[in-house]
Amino acid sequence: MDEKKHMIFKPPSFVEYFNTFEDEVLVDMAINHPKTLKRMCALISLDIQLEVERYKNFKKTEYTA
Numbered sequence: 001m002d003e004k005k006h007m008i009f010k011p012p013s014f015v016e017y018f019n020t021f022e023d024e025v026l027v028d029m030a031i032n033h034p035k036t037l038k039r040m041c042a043l044i045s046l047d048i049q050l051e052v053e054r055y056k057n058f059k060k061t062e063y064t065a
Contacts, residue, residue: 011052017044 018026029037 011048011055013048014041014044 026037029040
């Protein structure tokens, strides 16, 4: 019998993204560049959504193949 490995998907969280930045950078951005921080949050949200959609599409093709 073929053993299939199942991929477990956990979308990245904002915390995981923000942990890649130094705290000082985030504080500076919040104080001096709030619009940029807001755009960055929007882009992170879009990136997370793309990962979710990519996984859904992967699962669909896995079952229809």
